[in-house]
Amino acid sequence: MHTEILQIKNFIDGRFVEPITGRYLDNIEPATGKPYSQVADSDAHDVDLAVAAAERAFRDWSKKTAAERSNFLLRIAELIERDLEKFARAESIDTGKPISLARSLDIPRSIANFRFFATAILHTESEAHITDNVAFNYTLRQPRGIAGLISPWNLPLYLLSWKIAPAIAVGNTAIAKPSELTPMTAYMLCEMAREASLPNGVLNVVHCTGPKVGSAITAHPKINTISFTGGTATGRKVAEACAPLFKKVSLELGGKNPNIVFADADLDAAIAGSVRSSFANQGQVCLCGSRVFVERSAYKDFVERFIERTAQLCLGDPLDENTEQGAIVNRTQLEKVKFYVDLAQKEGGKIALGGSAPQAPNERCGEGYFFQPTVITGLSVSCRTNREEIFGPVVTITPFDSEEEVINYANDVEYGLSSTVWTQNLSRAHRVAERINTGTVWVNCWLVRDLRVPFGGMKQSGVGREGGEEALRFFTEPKNVCIAK
């Protein structure tokens, strides 16, 4: 029987529309290596259509009251929640991540993003300043216009909703571009937007590759705000495209995050937390702690138990409920992981666990992109494996002798996204947190998220902060009104 393959169309002006070229790209399921849908092969002309729709919509949308906009966002959250299971399945098929992870983390956090910004806009404060006896100033924060929102494949709905929700909550209209590797949940989100009767043109989604659609968005003169999440090399291109047009830009980029275990830590918690922060989503989370440092007196014990726990992770078909390790997103990423495992060995590293592709977990996954969780020891801190972002299920473990030494190790990379510290010594926790140059420092936990806190990276991990008040400010333009007394 011939089953028709789904064609993921663009969402422009409240309708699903064909790309102008009429062409589509195959969308491959990572677990099987086979196409399971097709995605619009759009270009700059489709972006033009989206800009026209977003520009028309802005006039009314920006005038709506906060309470009116809030209701639309809450409705979207409610609809995603209603279809949570469908979303989780789609996310798992699209990305190769275990369905249990999509169900417990990605989709609930996407719903939370809409709810958070829907309610945040109802509770903002305005600033006013009295200038001696001379004048009275107040600050108007107005929506900026059309926001271009570009996101990667690892947490597709979560990261896109993290941008869409604040952008439209404060009255902008949006043109979003998900990664062409993982377009499915963005497509489903558009269905929810339509069902929620979000006014046409407020949210537009244009699919295709970064060089075609992403660069058309960053280059478009009418899109004055760009929020980008992705790799550091791409972030540099985005910054270069935006600078001559003086766009307001937020860049959330790569990481090579240290995970530091002091000998005084609760070792059970540190091991469980470290296995999770090393291998969640097959290590394809920008916040994964891919460089593990353990104080020498606890090193041997930690390594043995960490390996034992990691070896128990259940690698399997992402759609299987028991699976804890799914597939790598595509062949290119899988090759990159293999390249770094080979490099680590050339650099003198010892593969303490994993290091190769496993047997396919079942017949369906025969051609899928799987790699074993891999632990490497014996590397120098300064080697390439310890400095470059791999973005896969590969961690290195290195011993250290002093607080000073490990702080230097932690900071001695070009990235500065996040770090984790395991210790029961409160003074040390504060001391180390203050000196590590990362946008987030987790102490005795990982991936705990409060949507009110500023989120972002230092150094080459990004520019600007998202989250809470920072996001509401990013997507608005402050205007000072000064009235003489």
Ligand code: NDP
């Ligand atoms: P990429 O940088 O390759 O892509 C990110 C997005 O940018 C994709 O939608 C991509 O499109 C698009 N893009 C590619 N080229 C351009 C261009 N010239 N102009 C505009 N847009 C473009 O990253 P990945 O998708 O490979 O994601 C992995 C990276 O993202 C890792 O480095 C990871 O650390 C980082 N990341 C950072 C996070 C953070 O919060 N700091 C969170 C999550 C991931 P397409 O893929 O369709 O070609």
